[in-house]
Amino acid sequence: MTTPVLASTNLTVSCIGAGRLGTTLCRLFLEQQSDIRISIGQVLNNSLQSSLKALDFIGDGTAAENPQSLKPADLWLISTPDDTIQEASEALAQSGILTPGNIVFHCSGSLSSKIIHLPDNRCYRASVHPTHSFADPTRSVSTFPGSSCAVEGDKQAAQVLNRLFSAIGGKCFPLQSDKKGLYHAATVMACNNLVALLAMSKKMLAEADIDSAQQELILNPLIRQTVDNFLNNPNPADSLTGPISRGDQSTVATHLDALASQRQWRNAYTALGEVAVDLAKQQGFASDEELRKIMDLLTKANDDY
Numbered sequence: 001m002t003t004p005v006l007a008s009t010n011l012t013v014s015c016i017g018a019g020r021l022g023t024t025l026c027r028l029f030l031e032q033q034s035d036i037r038i039s040i041g042q043v044l045n046n047s048l049q050s051s052l053k054a055l056d057f058i059g060d061g062t063a064a065e066n067p068q069s070l071k072p073a074d075l076w077l078i079s080t081p082d083d084t085i086q087e088a089s090e091a092l093a094q095s096g097i098l099t100p101g102n103i104v105f106h107c108s109g110s111l112s113s114k115i116i117h118l119p120d121n122r123c124y125r126a127s128v129h130p131t132h133s134f135a136d137p138t139r140s141v142s143t144f145p146g147s148s149c150a151v152e153g154d155k156q157a158a159q160v161l162n163r164l165f166s167a168i169g170g171k172c173f174p175l176q177s178d179k180k181g182l183y184h185a186a187t188v189m190a191c192n193n194l195v196a197l198l199a200m201s202k203k204m205l206a207e208a209d210i211d212s213a214q215q216e217l218i219l220n221p222l223i224r225q226t227v228d229n230f231l232n233n234p235n236p237a238d239s240l241t242g243p244i245s246r247g248d249q250s251t252v253a254t255h256l257d258a259l260a261s262q263r264q265w266r267n268a269y270t271a272l273g274e275v276a277v278d279l280a281k282q283q284g285f286a287s288d289e290e291l292r293k294i295m296d297l298l299t300k301a302n303d304d305y
């Protein structure tokens with residue numbers, strides 16, 4: 001069955017929750033030059049003042065004061081914070097404004113499109129998660145192109161959103177609904193948790209009485225070289241150096257002694273050390289026996305606590 005949206009090249013997008021991501025995407029949708037012509041219908045935020053500020057940036061559309069004053073649209077972007085997406089979709093469904101073929105989507109990285117409440121099965125739902133930091137909409141409008149976009153949900157909705165996000169420079173790929181949590185945790189590991197790990201490393205240097213200027217001299221080139229190696233080698237094992245790669249048990253034992261009194265530091269060291277042992281096995285520099293002994297040291301350090 002061809003839905004009204006799939007058949008049309010003139011589409012209206014309305015946005016519930018036009019904050020940093022919502023305003024950026026609406027502006028990009030409006031300005032894209034593909035064969036789909038987009039107009040912005042309405043914006044509905046918590047406050048009218050916030051909706052008017054969003055509209056000023058987007059350059060099209062009008063403000064809705066509440067779900068009951070929403071007018072018909074083809075696509076509905078729900079870009080409220082994750083905790084309120086479900087509630088916002090319920091309010092949208094209850095407003096009675098959704099019509100057959102409408103597409104309702106959100107942009108959360110961890111939540112599936114299944115949290116979107118639809119009045120019946122004549123509308124479609126999806127989610128599109130762009131791997132982009134929308135801290136500043138003005139900057140994001142020019143830096144968004146090239147961002148990966150994970151698309152998940154009803155086939156009909158995914159088809160339209162693939163076209164729309166590709167038209168604004170997104171690099172779309174399909175993601176299974178039940179894998180979203182794992183996918184998002186992976187992106188957090190590479191971004192937020194990497195920052196936490198580096199912050200921990202700085203604290204350890206400070207504890208060793210090394211001042212912040214010297215910390216930068218030690219860490220900055222090391223971080224750059226490591227990230228550079230990682231980005232230039234498809235197999236992470238090719239970038240691993242250090243005591244675990246060499247099978248150096250006494251150095252690992254010295255580290256564990258030094259970290260014994262700091263639970264966070266020791267837990268992070270042992271958890272990541274176990275991953276490094278797996279990589280070292282692939283490398284083949286250290287013997288199986290050396291790596292087994294290192295694994296025993298790491299496990300024992302956790303058990304002893």
Ligand SMILES: NC(=O)c1ccc[n+]([C@@H]2O[C@H](COP(=O)([O-])OP(=O)(O)OC[C@H]3O[C@@H](n4cnc5c(N)ncnc54)[C@H](OP(=O)(O)O)[C@@H]3O)[C@@H](O)[C@H]2O)c1
Pocket residue numbers: 016017018019020021022044045046047048050051079080081082084087088106107108109129130131132133134135
């Ligand atoms: N920011 C990013 O870098 C980024 C990246 C990828 C994905 N995302 C996803 O994008 C979504 C939005 O994130 P964001 O950072 O753009 O959020 P944000 O800047 O905090 O904006 C949220 C907006 O939602 C409005 N809002 C909150 N509750 C509402 C409700 N019940 N009804 C109507 N409007 C409501 C707020 O209105 P008021 O201003 O009136 O309070 C605000 O304009 C989230 O799902 C997030 O996971 C964000």
